[in-house]
Amino acid sequence: MYRISIKAYIAAVYVASLFNSKAKTMLKVRKNWQKNLEGKIERDAKYIWFHCASAGEFEQGKPLIEKFRYEQKDARILVSFFSPSGYEMHKNYKHADIVTYLPWDTPKNAKEFCKIINPEIFILVKYDLWYYHIKEAKNLGAKVFLISGIFRDNHWLFKAGKSFFQVMMQNFSWLFVQDENSKNLLNKKNIQHCSVAGDTRYDRVIEIAETEFKDELIENFSKNSKLLIAGSTWSEDQNILAQVYKNIKQELKFVIVPHELDHKHIKEIQSLFSDSVLYSEASLENIEAAKVLIINKMGVLSRVYRYAHIAYIGGGFGKGIHNTLEAAVYGIPVFFGANFHKFLEAKALINCEAAFSISNSENLLNKIEKLLNNKEYYLKTSKSAQKHVYSQKGIISIIYDKIRDFEN
Incomplete structure (x- = not known):
């Protein structure tokens, strides 16, 4: 069902691109992504990979990115975006070695992307959960984390079927959620490897203000x-x-x-x-x-x-x-x-x-x-x-x- 949904979504973007400039851009920026990524990657290096849907999620991930950069100065950091607007705003972000687009979440793309970047740690921000990329990162030995997560009764994962939800969640080493309600919902679904950490934006706005x-x-x-x-x-x-x-x-x-x-x-x-x-x-x-x-x-x-x-x-x-x-x-x-x-x-x-x-x-x-x-x-x-x-x-x-x- 998930694979069918992804194919349907990609097809919808192709149709929308005929009359919608944003959809057209989403297709354009993903052309030749392998070649572009291979041209930036440092061979044999292991990457700490952050994924953000767009600019708002990047603001939530940014304090943690900079914490890794400060504490692990030799680490290689890659930031991926789903949306063109997020990428355009932060493509020259100085604390990342590579800023790139995430390709469509197909088994082939995910396998190639993860093989190229060889992630050591994969950190997803808030809600942009792409199953095949998560699965491939885990298969390559990466530790996978979610930060600033929010789960509600109507979360799409709860509707995707019990087996798919369990498989998705078991790929994560740990889930950091924003509130007790999210943690309780996960616990009820037999997901115990989670904790309430709060919203990382608090640290970010304090840093900006100071x-x-x-x-x-x-x-x-x-x-x-x-x-x-x-x-x-x-x-x-x-x-x-x-x-x-x-x-x-x-x-x-x-x-x-x-x-x-x-x-x-x-x-x-x-x-x-x-x-x-x-x-x-x-x-x-x-x-x-x-x-x-x-x-x-x-x-x-x-x-x-x-x-x-x-x-x-x-x-x-x-x-x-x-x-x-x-x-x-x-x-x-x-x-x-x-x-x-x-x-x-x-x-x-x-x-x-x-x-x-x-x-x-x-x-x-x-x-x-x-x-x-x-x-x-x-x-x-x-x-x-x-x-x-x-x-x-x-x-x-x-x-x-x-x-x-x-x-x-």
Whole structure:
């Protein structure tokens, strides 16, 4: 059944590529993958292999990659991506010896890929579990691990059949999951080689927050003003933010960092905020007088949040919210839409009264004004956000030490 599903998926991508540019790219980047990989590989070396679906999962894996690089300076590290966007963002990542695409998960591809890289350790991040690559890595003697895993009742593996699930899980040396619910579900399925380690993103956002960063444009923009920074926004988020901007009574400047940076999307935001300035067109002279800044630059959001008084995280009116921890680590109140229930970190922030889910612009406006009008309430919320994030510090060391136990 799994092999049939993979074939059907690949066929669907081929069909979609006729009219969808992303599907076309997925096919294009996987052409001649063997030749490309063999040209990068160091013969007779054993690799520590990390696999990430895309950029978000890479952020979860990155602290562990860098822990291996720091502790084992002679180790060879390979990072594979499934999505073109993740690869493009991190293809020049300095702590990996090789960054590559994962080929389609067929028996032939998996056998060739694993034979070329000769993995010593294979670490998968969160959920991108490709059976044939996992199986081949294990067959070659690699220790296989999952980090930041989440399992729910409706996880696809639970629907794939008891025998397939058991075979898949037995390929892993250990599974590090994010919460007790995931561990309990695995235990009920007779999977005992697992433990609750938490979400590795906590260590990552703390590292980013504690790394010095300055942006003169944003500093000039925020001079004598408080900022609401809205990150990874989509159309629904921007419509709500535009209404808040029109109706808010307090002095509050807006920074919009959209999820999509294409020309069409930027124009859409500019039409909502007529007095906005684009980051790429801003200067130290013209930015201070602006009221809305649109950041059309990739890869800066997690650092830019440090300038915020309040943060808004996009995606909550679509498939799901984006990274809330990137903002919360700076000790600021966090807002997002209603679709957050699958995100453990968001629920944790709500439970400690550091974050708020909103349903419409009026709801968001009322809560923002309450924070701005009540300093004591604002400080309490802000402290709760930072306290929660720092309470989770140290996850990477726990995972690394456990993995090393399997090496010895």
